[in-house]
Amino acid sequence: MTLSLDKTESLSFQRRDATWQDYVAIRDGEDDWRKIAFHAGWLWIDMGTEGPNHASFSDLMTAIFFVWAFLHPEEVLQSYGRCLFELPDTHACAPDLVLYKGEDFPRWQPGEPRRIELNRHRLPDLVGEIADTTLNIDLDEQKRLYASLGIAEYWVIDVKGRQIFAFGLSEDGVYEAIQSSQVLTGLPTDLVEQTLERLAVETNTAAANWLMQQLLPMNQ
Numbered sequence: 605m606t607l608s609l610d611k612t613e614s615l616s617f618q619r620r621d622a623t624w625q626d627y628v629a630i631r632d633g634e635d636d637w638r639k640i641a642f643h644a645g646w647l648w649i650d651m652g653t654e655g656p657n658h659a660s661f662s663d664l665m666t667a668i669f670f671v672w673a674f675l676h677p678e679e680v681l682q683s684y685g686r687c688l689f690e691l692p693d694t695h696a697c698a699p700d701l702v703l704y705k706g707e708d709f710p711r712w713q714p715g716e717p718r719r720i721e722l723n724r725h726r727l728p729d730l731v732g733e734i735a736d737t738t739l740n741i742d743l744d745e746q747k748r749l750y751a752s753l754g755i756a757e758y759w760v761i762d763v764k765g766r767q768i769f770a771f772g773l774s775e776d777g778v779y780e781a782i783q784s785s786q787v788l789t790g791l792p793t794d795l796v797e798q799t800l801e802r803l804a805v806e807t808n809t810a811a812a813n814w815l816m817q818q819l820l821p822m823n824q
Contacts (some may be wrong), residue, residue: 615652616738618745623747624693631688631696633754639689642696643749644663648741657763658736660808662700665732665761668796669703672788674816675823682709684728688719695722695753697746701732705787719721722753730787732759744767751779757790766800790822 619626627642630649639650654662666683673681675765684702689695704710712718712727731743731750731772742760751773758779760769770793771779785791797816804809 608647609724616648616650618646618648618741621674626698639698639772640696641698641749642745643694643745643752646745647784648745650738655736658700658734659702660760660803661736661763662734664803664808665701665734665759666737667808668791668799668815669788670700671812671816672791675791675819679705680707680709681705684710684720689722689728690719691722691753695752695802696750697731697749697760698730698753699728699750700734701730701759702728705729712786727753727755729755729756730757732761734763734764739764744806747779751777757782760802761763766797766803767794768800769794795819 622642622645624642624741627640630637630647631640635649636652637649637651637784639648641648662685669681669683676685679738682704684698684699684704687702689697689702691807704726708726710720724812733746735742738746741761747758747760754773754777758771758773761767762769764803767773770782770785772782774780783793785793795815798818799811799815806814808820
């Protein structure tokens with residue numbers, strides 16, 4: 605890594621006066637980053653490996669998407685969690701959770717860059733971050749990044765607190781707290797939190813199955 609970056613946590617770095625060229629140098633460099641983000645001069649790189657808690661919560665959230673899709677077979681959902689997204693010269697991000705609702709989701713073609721370019725493809729309907737060690741960043745810089753892109757819904761999953769912060773984009777382009785998902789209609793955030801709490805005593809697959817049992821009567 606050739607840039608001078610401020611170390612914020614173990615193997616995590618950020619800089620607030622970066623350029624798009626700085627971001628590209630890191631993106632295409634030899635360093636093996638796990639997460640990367642750029643917006644309005646803010647460049648953040650996480651070089652650390654994924655921990656068990658982060659992986660468990662992330663897989664549970666993806667399973668929640670699948671549970672909802674199973675109960676709504678008329679809807680088309682496509683998940684692209686952890687994929688790199690770019691709006692050239694201004695935005696870059698790799699959300700832990702990414703969800704497209706509808707047929708017109710991006711489809712990668714051989715020979716294209718290994719990322720989704722938002723000047724050619726539409727925005728996802730929902731993105732989210734699993735906050736194991738990054739809660740402050742996810743509720744501040746990342747939140748502003750996704751709002752500036754215009755993504756309709758943003759979730760932050762607090763691993764330590766086993767809670768969800770869910771936001772919907774207002775007409776003014778500001779995220780406001782919501783109690784029920786606007787994308788996954790009929791899915792209340794308090795039920796998601798109850799599902800997260802079950803990870804204290806059982807597996808993520810068992811927690812997802814419990815959620816299925818709660819939602820079945822609501823969808824009959």
